[in-house]
Amino acid sequence: LLLTRQVQTPFLQSDIGCTDIPNTIGIIGTPVIDPNTDIAYFYAKTYIPNFRTAGNTGTFNGVYYFYAVDVKTLQDVPGYPVLVDGSYADNDPRKYFVGGTILQRPSLSKIGNVVYAAFGGHCDLFNYTGTVLGVDVTTQKVVTNFATESGPNSRFSTDWLPNGGGGQAGIWQSGMGLASDGNRMFFVTGNGNGGENQGLPANGASGCRTLAEAVVNLGVDPTTGKVSAIDYFQPYDYINMDGGDQDFGSGGIALLDPTVFKGTGVSRIGVTSGKNGKIYILNADNLGGYKQGQGQTDLVLQTITTNKAVFGGVGSYPLEGGYIYSTPVGYPTSAYKLGFNGAGQPVFTFAGATPEVSAGRVGGGVPTITTFKGQPGTAILWLTDPDAGLRAWYAVPQNGVMTRINLPQTGGINKFQRPAFGDTRMYVTDANGVLYCLGSPVNLPLKCNSPVSFGDVALNSTATATLSCTAIIGINAITQLTVGDARFVVDKSTIPQGAIAAGKTFSFNVTWDLRNVAVNNAANASYGNTSPGIKSTALTLYTTNSVGGYATSFPLGLTGNQVSRAAYLGLTPITNDFGGLVLGIAGETPSSTLQFTIANLGLTPMTILGYAYTYDEDLGTGFTSTDLPPVGSIIQAGGAVSVPATFNATTGTGDYLSYFFVYSDGGKANTILEGSASTAPKANFSISNGEGGWLGQSNLLMDFGSAKPGETVSRQIRICNEGGSVLTVSKSKPPLGAIRAQNYGIDLHESQTIAVNDCAYGTVIFGPGAEPPNIPDFTETNTWTLNTDDLSWGVHVVQMMGV
Secondary structure (H helix, E strand, O other): OOOOOOOOOOEEHHHOOOOOOOOEEOOOOOOEEEOOOOEEEEEEEEEOOOOOOOOOOOHHHEEEEEEEEEOOOOOEOOOOOEEOOOOEEOOEEEEEOOHHHOEOOOOOEEEOOEEEEEEEOOOOOOOOEOEEEEEEOOOOEEEEEEEOEOOOOOOOOOOOOOOOOOOEOOOOHHHOOOEEOOOEEEEEOOOEOOOOOOOOOEOOOOOOOEOOOOEEEEEEOOOOOOEEEEEEEEOOOHHHHHHOOOOHHHEOEEEOOOOOOOEOOEOOEEEEEOOOOEEEEEEOOEOOEEOOOHHHOOOOOEEEEOOOOOOEOOEEEOOOOOEEEEOOOOOEEEEEEEEEOOOOOEEEEEEEEEEEEOOOOOOOOOOEEEOOOOOOOOOEEEEEEOOOEEEEEEOOOEOOEOOEOOOOOOOOEOOOOOOEEEOOEEEEEEOOOOEEEEEOOOOOOEEEOOOEEEEEEEOOOEEEEEEEEEEOOOEEEEEEEEEOOOOEEEOHHHOOOOOEOOOOEEEEEEEEEOOOOOOOOOOOOOOOOOOOEEEEEEEEEEEEEOOOOOOOEEEEEEEEEEEEOOOOEEEEOOEEEEEEEEEOOOOOOOOEEEEEEEEEOEOOOEEEEEEEOOOOOOOOOOEEOOOOOOOOOEEOOOOEEEEEEEEOOOOOOEEEEEEEEEEEOOEEEEEEEEEEEEEOOOEEEEEEOOOOOEOOOOOOEEEOOOOOOOOOEEEEEEEEEOOOOOEEEEEEEOOOOOEEEOOOOOOOOOOOEEOOOOEEEEEEEEOOOOOOOOOOOOOEEEEEEEEEOOOOOOOEEEEEEEO
8 A cells, every 4th residue: 555545524424314325425436537647536525514504514514525636646736625515507596516415426527627527316315406517627616517407397495405306317327427429428317306398209409407317418618618408318208217216327328439339320329228127229419309209209229128227337349240238236247239220220139148147236337348459359348246246258148148257256346336457457346445456467487479360260161370489487398288169279299398498489280170060059069159250269278387486377369250151140149038018007008129130140142031930920929020131132241130029918918939930041040039928016015013913004104112222123114016027126225323224235125126926024123222321211213215116106215213
């Protein structure tokens, strides 16, 4: 440890009652560092005694300071810190910044001389409005303050206590930063109150000023640094999302590489997702407004319905055709590959998933992808997990699966963290504050040309590459070598026998043998996939060394592109899981649309010969498509067509299944179409009475009675699902303190699911601490705020008291 410094006394969590961040709140949003000046910029939450109310602490004495610190000395840059409290919103002068009621959660962004930061609420408590602040680091002044809820249709009050008094629409994004491509910034907002559109369709450039549950595009004035709204997207069902606490803003927006992720009429793509179980693919130059799509639905490039909540955002990989990655809470990480429909417009198709699932609680990081010097076949997907720690997989799925890379075990990672990379090393900290550094061993016995590319190799042919290595130290012997894919064959006669002197160079040959292979996937095959595409594997040399302290295993990378001279049919994904439709919600006709891709992976044109399906409907009972390539159509070499398929519950509740076959002169393939339909979830709520029974649903008071210091009294909250589909806890803010949740963050946690005809419980403990003698009886209070995706249930705030 070189230097450490505490810049302020941190704000106390107990002053706001929100337990998302326990104990203290100080520097939460990830700082931004200017590499030209080595200055770190960040916000710190603290107090000014007696600022707005009497006392040294308290919610309304909370403030934010903007810091500029030299990273080499940790000392303040002259003129800093800057107090930002009290600054008025440019777009609504009624509203001004009150640091005690607001939280700076997202990472900071620097555009030109201005550092921008976004703010949201603490568990939707108090009167707050989502805010974007910009500070000019040269003048050390706040140059812009944008309120996400403004104008006469937004809520406003000078009473800072009532929840929702400022309209909400906070920006938190699970810590993900503001996205920018120059003079534009993009972010996503959370729950809000009301709406200017009042259910009427509106263009994204219409100037809507109540921007809750929205993706927002702010224009940045390059001269002044001021920002203004120029475009937005609000899901057509955002009012329902508000009712079910399906916070759109739990995920940020990612702007994808425009050199790859583009298509007809689309030059820039943005991707976002949140608690509502949908991934939205957006045209960043025309986000979509409100109800601008067919039937007053969403005007977006694509909606991928997963029915799985995301806290964070998507990762992307622009090579090998282009992929995006999403990690829902409690589910595997899924990869979606870029494709194009018949009009050349971009669409994403499910390509595969990790065998492992993420933690069943909020806190997983954003998928992060790295490569070795931008070379195809070397991509690694990294993910942090609050339970499992750091994980990694090969980023391109093979046969629908992303293969895990074994790593040294780390502790569980703090919520929403992502690893940092530099100088061939990876850095991450765990929830206990331990810093881990992973990378190539410092003491390597060999220096080799790795990875080695075989280039394009046609199926039913071979290619040979030569690997060269130089001994850094004396090697007693190469004792063993292993190859992950048996089609890569090492000529062992070229491996040196016996000792290798330090400084000596040796070479050996590896042949990629694709002869005499069945050009299809074989179940349980030990060989690598023989279908066309980029393939990679590891070759590991094992040594005994003449000098201690050096590694005894040395992995080398082998990569190449398998090609087929003839036409070759590819049909992905192997399964299209449309998830479950919930029937019976007034005013809704649910459906789900996914994409599958028909591709020609060969080097000659491919002709579609026909289709077959389970039943005598379009794609099978419940499944339809209006964009299948006609029989006889030709897909050019390397071309692909993305086909939208829609699932409707045409025969009511139950399971739906169809096997859909494609026949071509490049082979045949099939994909499975599956989905289900059920009635809506229905929550039944009750509190235990301490006598073995349960209070009625309308009772929201948990009364512990009296307890002596050192004693504990317990009660339970019970939520049962009496509906026909899975019920999800969409909001949970459990208590801490003398009245506390026994299993904080585990019982009734956000995104917890409750099966049909099942119940979930949360135990609450009242445990007064030891008291000096002759202290009069006094009352302790607390709350537990809960909501579910039962739209008829609403927010429940359980009041708790004990004497």
